[in-house]
Every structure is written in C-alpha cells, then in structure tokens.
Amino acid sequence: xxxxxxxxxxxxxxxxxxxxxxxxxxxxxxxxxxxxxxxxxxxxxxxxxxxxxxxxxxxxxxxxxxxxxxxxxxxxxxxxxxxxxxxxxxxxxxxxxxxxxxxxxxxxxxxxxxxxxxxxxxxxxxxxxxxxxxxxxxxxxxxxxxxxxxxxxxxxxxxxxxxxxxxxxxxxxxxxxxxxxxxxx
Numbered sequence: 001x002x003x004x005x006x007x008x009x010x011x012x013x014x015x016x017x018x019x020x021x022x023x024x025x026x027x028x029x030x031x032x033x034x035x036x037x038x039x040x041x042x043x044x045x046x047x048x049x050x051x052x053x054x055x056x057x058x059x060x061x062x063x064x065x066x067x068x069x070x071x072x073x074x075x076x077x078x079x080x081x082x083x084x085x086x087x088x089x090x091x092x093x094x095x096x097x098x099x100x101x102x103x104x105x106x107x108x109x110x111x112x113x114x115x116x117x118x119x120x121x122x123x124x125x126x127x128x129x130x131x132x133x134x135x136x137x138x139x140x141x142x143x144x145x146x147x148x149x150x151x152x153x154x155x156x157x158x159x160x161x162x163x164x165x166x167x168x169x170x171x172x173x174x175x176x177x178x179x180x181x182x183x184x185x
Contacts (some may be wrong), residue, residue: 036162044162048171051158052178054118054151059182061125061148062090065141078134086134089142097149105154110161117150152179 030038039047065072065087073080105113124144131137155178159171 037164039162047162048159048175051114051151051155052175054114054148055155055175055178056151056182056185058094058121058145058148058151059179060185061121062087062094062145063183063185065090072137073134076131076134076137082134083137086138086141089138090145090148093142093145094149094152097146098153100146101150101153102157105157110154110158113150113154117147120144121148121150 032038036044069080069083069087072086073083076083101113101117121144124140124147127140128137128144131140155175156172159168159175163171
C-alpha cells in the first residue's frame, strides 16, 4: 500500500505503459490543496451531495414524464405510443451516455463535464416543454438523457478521487440512493 505522506501519482490520457511519451503524471502530496483526498470532510460531502443530486434528477426526469404521456400525445396530435419514444430515447441515452462521458472525464476532467453536461441538461428542459411536435420532443429528450447521465457516469470516479478505499463503501451507499430513488420519486 502506498505511503500517502509521499506524493501520489495520477496518470492522464489512460496510458499506463512505462516510458510512454503521451502521458501526463500528476502528483499530489497529502497536504496539497488540489488533492481531493486532502479536502476537509465537509467539502467532500458537499461534493458528494451535488453529484448525488445530479444522479437523482436525471432518472427522476425520465419517469416524471410518464404520467403526462396521454396529455402530451393529445397536445401534439399524435398517439401515446409515439410519445413513449421520448421516454425510450431518454432512458436509452441515460444508459449509453456513461460509456462516452466517463472516458471523456478522464481526458478533460470531471468538473468541466459536470458543468457543461448538467447545464445543457437543465437548459434542454425548456425546448422539451416548448416542443412544437413529437419529433422535436423525442430528439431533445434523447439528447437530454445523454447529457443528464453525467452524474451517473462520473459519480463513482468522483467519490474514488476524494475518498480512501476503506472510506468508499459507506459513501457509495449514500450516492447510489440517487439513481435508485430518482425513478421512484
């Protein structure tokens, strides 16, 4: 087990080969303010709360839409089965989004992806509500599911960055309430 009083290297660009030229190694000392494991517990738990909130809101947005399907179909002059495509697209992208967003967070950083994706997720709720037709609704909800998956995609990595392995189990338990409770709420 590494001595955490010394510097802890982190590899960037996913390249684990020795002597590779295209990798960047970041090192943190235990006291380094940029080291997420050195943050005070209050700052760590605030960050976990934010990420957990993201992971609640995205699945909540997928299921919150369902009770209004018949009214949406009536307003858009289409069938309920067609409107279900908006929920299907959202849910599929909520599942596939992490396959793309998690690796991107390793390249560009989690914070940037959280800010960009969740801002887009929030903004996409406006054109969803104002969709003039079912095609637009399906397209926007599908995109919204993709960018909304950022909390689910990167929550585990964020927690792993902040907490030592022996501390993670309890924190993961609280974080995972988000994706599980979101659809239920």
